[in-house]
Each structure stands twice: as structure tokens, then as C-alpha cells.
Amino acid sequence: MAYDPSKIRLFIDQPLTPGADIALTGDQVHYLRAVMRQREGDRLHAFNGRDGEWTIALTALGKKSGAARAEASVRMQSSVPDLWLVFAPIKGARLDFIVQKATELGAAALVPALTDRTIVRNINEDRLRANAVEAAEQCECLGVPEVQAARPLRNILGDWPEGRGLIFCDEGGDRPALETLQGLRGQGDSWAVLTGPEGGFTDAERDMIRRLPRAVPISLGPRIMRADTAAVAALSLFQATLGDWATPPRSGQV
Known part of the structure; x- marks a missing residue:
């Protein structure tokens, strides 16, 4: 899958593997709903510092809680000095x-x-x-x-x-x-x-x-x-x- 730098990106301190369920924090839910106007079914990018960058799909987006599911890797993890x-x-x-x-x-x-x-x-x-x-x-x-x-x-x-x-x-x-x-x-x-x-x-x-x-x-x-x-x-x-x-x-x- 081609890398899309225009996607919204989130840091997720959870494992990123195919099909992994991801719990969103309250701050992330507010950002996605109120600032970026995202809805259930929308796709964005996530990274955790270990597993590279992934596309994730929003599966739930309430007023205070939300969830997503990891879909596919788009960038391999690289190291910094x-x-x-x-x-x-x-x-x-x-x-x-x-x-x-x-x-x-x-x-x-x-x-x-x-x-x-x-x-x-x-x-x-x-x-x-x-x-x-x-x-x-x-x-x-x-x-x-x-x-x-x-x-x-x-x-x-x-x-x-x-x-x-x-x-x-x-x-x-x-x-x-x-x-x-x-x-x-x-x-x-x-x-x-x-x-x-x-x-x-x-x-x-x-x-x-x-x-x-x-x-x-x-x-x-x-x-x-x-x-x-x-x-x-x-x-x-x-x-x-x-x-x-x-x-x-x-x-x-x-």
C-alpha cells in the first residue's frame, strides 16, 4: 500500500498488528471528532515507535470514547541516532x-x-x-x-x-x-x-x-x-x- 503523507496521524501506545483493536484516548476522540471532523469508518495513520506506521479504520467514535482497528502497514520502522x-x-x-x-x-x-x-x-x-x-x-x-x-x-x-x-x-x-x-x-x-x-x-x-x-x-x-x-x-x-x-x-x- 502506498504511503499517504496527507493522512491524519496518531501516536498509539499499543501494538499495531493486522486486525488489532485500538482504544482511543479521550483527547484523541475530541481531536478526531471536534477538530478533524472524522466519523466511524474513516481511515487514518497510526504509529507506536515500534511497529512502523499503519492505516487504521475508526470503528467507534462517541463523545468521550472511541476505537479503531489496525489494517495494514504502510511504512517500516526506522531508527534514529x-x-x-x-x-x-x-x-x-x-x-x-x-x-x-x-x-x-x-x-x-x-x-x-x-x-x-x-x-x-x-x-x-x-x-x-x-x-x-x-x-x-x-x-x-x-x-x-x-x-x-x-x-x-x-x-x-x-x-x-x-x-x-x-x-x-x-x-x-x-x-x-x-x-x-x-x-x-x-x-x-x-x-x-x-x-x-x-x-x-x-x-x-x-x-x-x-x-x-x-x-x-x-x-x-x-x-x-x-x-x-x-x-x-x-x-x-x-x-x-x-x-x-x-x-x-x-x-x-x-
Whole structure:
């Protein structure tokens, strides 16, 4: 069956196999009924991050509940680079922007880090995940990044996985990002990008980060970027040098 990018897409955290019955959430029912004006019998696309993308048919669509049935696979599951974004939360819409763009740029996990200068400390993880799901549905991703609980930066670094490199966006550094990242080719497949808060990292935090065995500081250039801009710039540089932008996608892969 040919892939149709114009179809409505839903993230379904349930198995997708031929004939599988799918329970829709209340939010999904409201979206389909009130926003997209769908009816029983209409067909759309669904993905779950494991089984690729499928066509599904709506079998029930009430005011508060609904159901669908999986029909056929239209895209095989593809992988994204093993890339985390570790970031200091910022205010409101700019935090939503980071989550949405990180999802579009292929981050596999989102890790909120509470730094010494982090202003926003009450993190609504459900909101972060909802933003990630919406971005994945709209930009034809086949998966949604894991949203980890917010933790102090020192705790994140203290539990850092062995073998995962850390690309540290250091506003006080002098190592050009593109040249430095190109030099990391062949030095492992698991990476994270770390961006700081409004006001930047403290000297003590910079020292702590640099002591991590596989920490690689990079400079994002001569201009001071906002925290959300820095996250997008750093992820883009990674994907262009160490990620999946360098290789054209296979047919049917996004």
C-alpha cells in the first residue's frame, strides 16, 4: 500500500498488528471528532515507535470514547541516532519550542537538567510529552522521544552511562563546533548534547562537566544564543556531522 503523507496521524501506545483493536484516548476522540471532523469508518495513520506506521479504520467514535482497528502497514520502522538532549528548562512557550524542535530533529530522549541558574524548576512532564507526541504526529516521525524526569545536573552527570559521549555547548569555549564534531566520527554511536540555562553555566558546573570522561566542549560561535536557539543549533550540527542527515533516507523512511 502506498504511503499517504496527507493522512491524519496518531501516536498509539499499543501494538499495531493486522486486525488489532485500538482504544482511543479521550483527547484523541475530541481531536478526531471536534477538530478533524472524522466519523466511524474513516481511515487514518497510526504509529507506536515500534511497529512502523499503519492505516487504521475508526470503528467507534462517541463523545468521550472511541476505537479503531489496525489494517495494514504502510511504512517500516526506522531508527534514529542514539542522541539525547540534556537541557536546562526555560519559561513557557520557549520550553515547548525546545521539546517540539528536538523531536523534529530526531532526539531519542529529552533530559531536563536543573542547573544552578535554572529559573523554571516545576516541570510538567505530561506537558513535555504531549508536545513531543504532537510534534511527532505532525512531522511524520515514527517514534516519540523518551521524556525523563527533571533532575539536578550533578545527579545526571553522576549517573552518566558509560560509553555515552557528551557534547557540551560551552559559551566560554573556543573549539569550533563543526570542526570538533567532524573529528568525533568513528568514536561511538551514543551521544548527548548539553545546553545551558538563561545566564549560562557557572564556573563550578563547567568544571564538573569537563571532568566527565567523554565530555567534548564546543563553541556555537561568536554570538550569545538564547537557550532554545542553542538547542536547535547544536542538534542540527550533530545531525549534519554525526547523525542521519549525511545519509539520504531510504524509500519510505522519515
